[in-house]
Every structure is written in structure tokens, then in C-alpha cells.
Amino acid sequence: DAKTTQPPSMDCAEGRAANLPCNHSTISGNEYVYWYRQIHSQGPQYIIHGLKNNETNEMASLIITEDRKSSTLILPHATLRDTAVYYCIVRAREGLYGNKLVFGAGTILRVKS
């Protein structure tokens, strides 16, 4: 699986958009970009994933650059409950069961009032 690089921490004001960047310059054609987050002492929560096109769901939007070497997770209106560690993961989906998840250090997002 391709390696990802994320800033160690970010702050965001409550109600503003939180934009979390991720670099994955060695991504290959069959690898998807996944985002998870983990609130303190809880299990990781799936947020969104994408291959080439931008994606949006009820939680967030995922913007992937045209060359696919980087992406940005956008939380449109951050709340205090969005304070968590955010993990960007690049992985292929082939195989009977998919590959194991490997979390890097992630980005600690602190939403402040």
C-alpha cells in the first residue's frame, strides 16, 4: 500500500470548514483513498473513500487531485465533536477480503469554540 503523509495537527474554529490534506505521491492506479477518524478511546470510524472523482456524503467531501498524488478531506461545518485523529489511507481493494488496514500517525484535528 502507498505511503501517505499528513500534517501532525491542525486547529479549526467551530462552524468553519476543516480542510485536512494528505499526500500520496506513490499511489498506483488501483489504489483507493480512504479516510477514517478516531475519537479518543473509541474505535475508528469510516468517513469516505474515493478513486479518482471527488466524493461527498453526509459526513464529508473528498477532493482528489487530477494526478491523484494528493487529496483533501473537507468537513464543511466543523463542530466540537469532530475533534479526533484523522487517518488517510491508500489501499487496493482487490482480493477476497481486501487488505488489512494500516494507519499512520494521522492528523490531530482540534475544533475550538
Next chain:
Amino acid sequence: DVKVTQSSRYLVKRTGEKVFLECVQDMDHENMFWYRQDPGLGLRLIYFSYDVKMKEKGDIPEGYSVSREKKERFSLILESASTNQTSMYLCASSSTSGTTTKTQYFGPGTRLLVL
């Protein structure tokens, strides 16, 4: 909504005890996983299962075993708990078909302390 539940949020056991961690998912997922998460080490895969009664070793299976007698339930067993098994244990499940193929959904975690 996918729901993965784990039998306990917090557990305290003594060295040498046999420990059972239970995980149940309600989405008819074929695949289930057990990870442990430790500070500075990230997630590490212990075992996974892709069908009833099927199991495969992950990266750190030593000291653990698993059981999958029913599709919705995947149990992790610590045969003789040791202090180095103090950790956060996370169960996950995923489907092999549909639009969410291979996306892993996690339970809330069990924080195990072995004294």
C-alpha cells in the same frame, strides 16, 4: 447503518486467565477482523476470517486464537493472558460485494488491562 458491537468496553484480567472477546456485526458481512492498537505502533492485525469456520493469521497471532461459528460473530481468545497483551482491541467487518466492498467498519473497542 453498519453496526459492529463488542462485548465489553473495559476489561481487567489477571495473568494466566483465559480471556474471551466477542464481536458481533449485523450487516451480514463475510469478512471480520481483529486488531490491537497500541501507542506508537498503530493498528496491528491479529487474525481475520472471510467465512464461517475460516480463519487466517494476521501479523501478530502469537498468544491468540479465534473462533467463527456463526457469520455474525467473531471471537478472539487469549489462551493465557499476559501483561504484554494489555491493549485496545478492535473488531472490524467488511463485505465482499456491493458499493461498500472491502470498506472496514469498526466496533467501539475493548480496552483490556492484564495485571
